[in-house]
Amino acid sequence: MNPKELFAESKTIIPGGVNSPVRAFEPYPFFVKEAKGSHIIDTEGNDYVDHCLAYGPILLGHSDDDVMADVYNQMKMGTAYGAPTENEVKLAKEVIDRVPCAEMVRFVNSGTEATMAAIRLARGFTGRNKIVKFEGSYHGAHDYVLVKSGSGAACLPDSAGIPEDTTKNTLSVPFNDVEALTKLIDEEGENIACIIVEPVMGNIGCVEPNVKYLKFLREITEENDILLIFDEVITGFRVSRGGAQEYYGVKPDLVTFAKVLGGGFPIGAYAGKKEIMSLIAPAGPVYQAGTFSGNPISIQAGLSTLNKLDYEFYGNLARKGDYLRTNISDIVEDLNLDLQVVGLASMFQIYFNPEPVVNYEIAKKSDAKRFLVYFRELLKNGVFIPPSQFECNFISGAHTEEDLDKTAQG
Ligand code: PLP
Numbered sequence: 001m002n003p004k005e006l007f008a009e010s011k012t013i014i015p016g017g018v019n020s021p022v023r024a025f026e027p028y029p030f031f032v033k034e035a036k037g038s039h040i041i042d043t044e045g046n047d048y049v050d051h052c053l054a055y056g057p058i059l060l061g062h063s064d065d066d067v068m069a070d071v072y073n074q075m076k077m078g079t080a081y082g083a084p085t086e087n088e089v090k091l092a093k094e095v096i097d098r099v100p101c102a103e104m105v106r107f108v109n110s111g112t113e114a115t116m117a118a119i120r121l122a123r124g125f126t127g128r129n130k131i132v133k134f135e136g137s138y139h140g141a142h143d144y145v146l147v148k149s150g151s152g153a154a155c156l157p158d159s160a161g162i163p164e165d166t167t168k169n170t171l172s173v174p175f176n177d178v179e180a181l182t183k184l185i186d187e188e189g190e191n192i193a194c195i196i197v198e199p200v201m202g203n204i205g206c207v208e209p210n211v212k213y214l215k216f217l218r219e220i221t222e223e224n225d226i227l228l229i230f231d232e233v234i235t236g237f238r239v240s241r242g243g244a245q246e247y248y249g250v251k252p253d254l255v256t257f258a259k260v261l262g263g264g265f266p267i268g269a270y271a272g273k274k275e276i277m278s279l280i281a282p283a284g285p286v287y288q289a290g291t292f293s294g295n296p297i298s299i300q301a302g303l304s305t306l307n308k309l310d311y312e313f314y315g316n317l318a319r320k321g322d323y324l325r326t327n328i329s330d331i332v333e334d335l336n337l338d339l340q341v342v343g344l345a346s347m348f349q350i351y352f353n354p355e356p357v358v359n360y361e362i363a364k365k366s367d368a369k370r371f372l373v374y375f376r377e378l379l380k381n382g383v384f385i386p387p388s389q390f391e392c393n394f395i396s397g398a399h400t401e402e403d404l405d406k407t408a409q410g
Contacts, residue, residue, distance in 0.1 A: 029379055029387070035062035037398035040384060048384040049403045051393040055386065056202075056234055057259040059317075059346070060308055061398025067263045067304045074300040080292060088294045091303045095261075095271060098242045098306075101230075101251045102271035106280060107294045107302075111233035111258030112140030114268035115196065117280075117288040118254045119144055122194035122227040124286040125276050130188060132195040132226075134175040136360025136390075138203035139196055139231050139256075144170050175201055175359040176210045181217075185224055194227040194254075199244035202234035202392040204363035205349035206342055214250040221253075227276070228252040233259055233268075234392065237306065239345040241314055247345075263305030267298040313397055317346045320395050320404060324348060327408040339370075346395040350374070363390065381410035 030042035038061055040050045050062070060067065092105040108114050119131055131144055139145035143166045171188065173180040175197075185192065199214060201207040221228040229252060235244035236257040245251055254272035261267050271277070279286045292298075325348055328341045338354045351357050352367040352374075371389040378385055383406060385393045395404070 029384075037061040037063075038396055038400065038403050046382070048379070048382050049399070049406050051383065051385040051395065051407065052391075053394045053396055054264065055259075055391065056238075056394055057262055057264055058394075058396055059238060059260045060263060060305060061396045062264070064263065064305075064308070064398075066308065067301055070304040071265065071297060071301050074296055077296070079297055080295045082291070084294065085296050085299060087296065087299045087303055091299050091306070094303065094306050095257075095269065098237070098246075099255060099271060100242055100245050101253065101255055101273065103274040104277035105269055105271040106277070106288070107299065108268040108270070108288075108290055109266050109292050109295075109298070110140070110268045111231075111256060112142055112268070113288075113290065113293075114233070114256035114258060114270040115139040115145060115229075115231055116142045118229050118256050118270045118272075119194060119196065120288065121254065121270075121272075121276055121279055121286050122229060124279050124284075126193040126225065126227060128191050128193040128226075130169045130171055130191045130193060132171045132173065132181075132184065132192055134197055134201070134359075135172050136175070136204040136363060137196075137198050137201060137231070139198075140233075145196070174361060175207065176213050177359065178213070178216055181220065185220060185226070189224040189226070192224070192226050194229050195221055196229040196231055198231050198234060199248060199250075200235050200239065200344065200347065201359075202347060204360050204390050205351060205357065205366070206344075206347045206392045207357055207359065207363065208342075208344060209248070210358065214248050218250050218252070227254060229254045229256065231256050233257060234347070237261055237309055239347070241309065241311060260309075261302050261305070262298050263301040265298045265301035266292075267302055314345075317395065317397055320399055320401075321346050321348065323401065324395060324404040324407060327404065331408055343392075348393050348395065350393075352389070378407075378410045381406070383407050383410040 032040055033043045034041050038049055040048045095105045096102045123129060133145055143162045146162060171184060173184055195217060199209060217228055230245055232243045232255050237243060237260040240247040253276060254270060256270045258268040261269060278284055281287045325341050325343055332339060339350055339352050341350050343349055352370040353365045355362055357363050366389045368389050375385060375387045
């Protein structure tokens with residue numbers, strides 16, 4: 001039985017990672033038997049160079065020996081306590097040391113929880129209700145951020161089970177568009193609690209902010225007493241040691257993390273200015289908590305992961321990213337293909353659209369059918385990338401030059 005047949009027959013599960021509207025039209029192509037470093041082996045023994053990397057978290061490569069050993073040792077000491085640990089404090093200090101805006105940190109279990117809490121905090125801090133997001137962005141599976149043009153991974157109509165009150169309070173504008181945001185803030189500014197942004201849009205492929213756009217966001221939010229939230233669930237600890245805010249030199253009020261931070265284990269975090277973060281209960285009035293928040297397994301995985309992510313690691317990763325993008329671009333030029341390869345650091349995307357992609361409207365023009373052909377061809381050639389034109393592709397520290405050559409040739 002292959003995965004497609006199983007999912008068609010199954011009445012017992014709604015598969016976790018494959019349960020998005022996108023994956024519904026191209027089911028996961030294999031069952032994984034094992035994963036090590038940059039490779040996945042399926043149940044039929046096929047070996048793939050993996051650029052999905054569990055949609056991002058596996059920055060060190062699958063089953064990193066050091067992380068696994070530390071986590072195993074921690075498991076022998078218990079898996080959950082409901083009490084703080086020294087490691088949690090150590091991990092918080094490590095985050096604060098790296099991330100410019102982080103003065104206080106709270107750990108949760110996913111990116112969704114982190115963005116939900118950051119938005120709740122922003123509403124509590126400002127006493128305002130509305131939030132602004134960008135078209136095509138994805139900030140997790142909670143009501144506020146699923147409506148008004150979700151990304152390719154979550155294009156829900158406003159009516160899909162989301163209360164009307166919530167849809168009314170979510171506003172959205174195109175990314176990289178100064179005029180649209182200025183107009184919105186002129187009209188609605190005094191009702192807006194926060195702007196939440198993926199500093200590099202990783203859920204419409206990979207779209208960098210225009211030069212100065214993030215600085216503009218910082219200025220317009222400060223002028224209008226609106227909080228700026230960077231959703232660094234994808235970019236955090238990936239594009240540089242201190243994430244996108246360090247990379248672009250723009251400091252938000254709050255930031256959210258997940259993916260890379262857990263080294264393959266479920267974790268999330270939000271952090272930011274003390275005066276905002278200290279509103280969280282029990283010290284303050286804004287409630288956020290969770291049974292497994294700060295659990296010792298994920299915290300240990302995070303600590304062991306960050307211990308390995310030093311300046312040298314990021315230097316090597318950036319070189320690998322440049323190597324792959326240049327390699328593919330050269331082949332594209334030689335073959336005179338009308339597609340473009342974009343990305344930064346360990347993120348890359350191929351758009352089947354000759355126009356420079358600056359926001360969702362243009363990302364949508366990338367030819368989905370050609371993307372699927374390319375995805376299937378790569379798979380036949382032993383390269384696995386996410387099966388959607390909107391999902392960013394990743395490189396891990398474990399990828400070798402040989403892996404990257406195989407990807408480019410594929
Ligand atoms: N924010 C961004 C930018 C994401 O890409 C994602 C997930 O892909 C999330 C938030 C939600 O994170 P999680 O899936 O861990 O809940």
